[in-house]
Amino acid sequence: MTVPALEVEGLRHSYGGERHALEDIGFRVMPGAFTCLLGPNGAGKSTLFALATGLLQPNSGRVRIHGHDVAQAPGDALARLGVVFQQPTLDLDLTVVQNLRYFAALHGIGRREADRRIETELTRLSLFERRGEKVRALNGGHRRRVEIARALLHRPSLLLLDEPTVGLDIPARRTLIRHVHALCAENGIAVLWATHLIDEIDPATDHVVVLHRGRVRASGPVAAVNAETGCATVAESFDRLTAARPVTDVGANAEAAA
Amino acid sequence: MSGWWIAFQGIVAREVLRFVHQRERFLGALVRPLVWLFVFAAGFRAALGIAIIPPYETYIPYETYIVPGLIGMIQLFNGMQGSLSMVYDREMGSMRILLTSPLPRGFLLLARLLGGVVVSVLQVAAFLLIVRLYGIDLPAWAPLTVLPALLLNGLMLGALGMVLASTIRQLENFAGVMNFVVFPLFFLSSALYPLYRMEEAGPLLWWLCSLNPFTHGVELIRFALYGQVDGLALAVVTGATLLFAALAVRGYSPARGMGSRAPSAAG
Structure with missing residues (x-):
């Protein structure tokens, strides 16, 4: 059985106070997969990145990178991880x-x-x-x-990119996305690309994890998510899953296994 | 070569490079003590006589007395600059890069601390060169004998700065450090006046100065410049260094400030 490049399980985090930034989320990114972590601002994407890199400690749950628990064996986990934070560093x-x-x-x-x-x-x-x-x-x-x-x-065998195209013009965005897709295809690197921009997703090849208000609303290949929501496009699925009105959780906590 | 050693060298090299690239910081680090030496000390020379006290074997001019205090001042400001830079790096995100290295966090923070100490030693070397050109009489080997004292005192002040960095939530709060930490540490010490002068002024003042670890850092430097060791100063500075370093490594959280800032910018 292939070990997932990234495995998030029952992850919960609060900055204090009643509301949780992340509530019991779980998904997987398999080796060589390009997965978009799709969510509007405030969905919890950056919190997830901070937890995955060990900068924050979760209230409960775990993050494993190629089987190594970030909290238990940070050295082994971080050695396999490349990160591009949203903030320039x-x-x-x-x-x-x-x-x-x-x-x-x-x-x-x-x-x-x-x-x-x-x-x-x-x-x-x-x-x-x-x-x-x-x-x-x-x-x-x-x-x-x-x-x-x-x-x-x-x-690294897993690359996390948190809103890497923020502040870039359209040609620069396209070039960047093309570069990272090429890395994925040529080197077999697993990629988790956090974004709130639907047009950064390639529906033919990418997987998506839709995160909204700290919960995973759907995950899997784009076609599978569309089939579950009954929508024709990923944009429609995203609107449906993140609408203000209550929606049925579609495939919540399902695995984005390749 | 061990990965730890490579990482240590890389962290120190980065601190030195940043310092070299920031010319204003280099000039600022030198101008501050030189103003004290050329202006303040010249004015006080006539007013303040210094009795013969160890490690001095004869009467000395006031400028000679305050040289160790000004070296301590350079290291004090550098330590605080280091903590300011840690708060800045945490807010700007570059601290995240350091802390996502697979090496243990305690090691990474201590390496960063040592990088700051190396920078302070470079500043002191430049200051000592000017002191010599100005005509202040110090033993020829003073730059060598003072080196261990500089490393230990720099570590103590850097670790203190790191403790402060771990308690400060945002960059804007850093101004308070100057008022409530740097000035009391500097003025309530033996940097500008010998402790016996403080005793003459009042026992409470003397006690405060005696309890101040910076006083002992200055005395450690003062004796080391003359190739001597002040046992009490060495013990206090070593103890304070261990205490501050333990508190700093234990208390430093890269997430501090995230509670108020990151979620607003975060996805």
Whole structure:
């Protein structure tokens, strides 16, 4: 049996107070799958990312990365995980290559090997010529690409991207989505791509997990979710699942298994 | 080479690079103690006589007396700058990158702390060079003998800064640190006046100064500049360093501030 790249089980988290940011959510992302975590603002996507990276501790439930529990064995879990947070996390005063070397060092990659991998990733993302520039000099799209190159340096098998296209223009968004799809197809990396933009989903190939008000409303391949909601498109399914009026949970906590 | 060692080097190198890239920070770190040395000390020289007290073996000018205090000041401000930068990094997100490394969180925070200490040692080296050019008489080997004291004092103040960073929710709250931490630590210490002068002013003031760990950090530096060890200062600074570091590692949460900020921006 294939071990899921990401397995979320009974996850619950509250920032204090009555309302839970996440309420008993569960889903899986299988190796090589491109899964969109779809939810409106405030759905709990960033909280889920903070829990998956060990930055927050859940009230209950667990997150496993390739079978390693993030809370119990954070070293093993995080070594397999690449993350691009919604907030930019590059050091603006350092150059592209200095930022990447720093990250490589955090994963125990020596200078020579780090430089080799940096060249590979920057070339793949068409940024090699700009390696010596300070990040401050790059536009938003290029900064995002540097963050993706950084997230790939330690050869993760799972890539989490939290609203990576925020602030990018349409061509830059398209380029980024194409790059990450290519990574998925060519390298077999599992991707969880958090977004609230329906047009970032490729209905033919992608899986979706629809998150709304801290609960998983549906999950699975796009066609399966559409079939369950009785809608023709993922946009209609999304509207139905996240409508203000009460809707029947469709496939809640179902698995987005490939 | 061990992954831990590579990570340690990377974290220290990043702190040094950030410091080198921020010229204003470098100048600010030097200008502050130099103003005290050139202006304040020159004014007080006539008014404040210093008796012969250890480690000095003869009468010394006031400028010579306050050099260890100003070195302590450099490290104090650097420690607070380090904690400010941790709060900033936490809000700006770059702290998340550090803490999503597979290495243990305690190690990562201590490495970050040591990176800040290395930066403070560079600042002190530049200050000592100017002090020498200004004509203040220090032993030739002082830059070497003072190094262990700088590392220990820098660790204590950096760890204190980290404790503060772990209690501060947002960047805006940091101004209070200056009023309630930096100024009392600096002025209620032996940095500017010998403790016996404080005793003359009142026993309460003397007690406050004696209990202040920064006083002992300054005395550790003062004796180390002359190749000596002040046992009490060493014990207090070591104890305070261990206490602050334990509190800092235990109390630091990358999620602090998320409760008020991240969900609003979060999906």
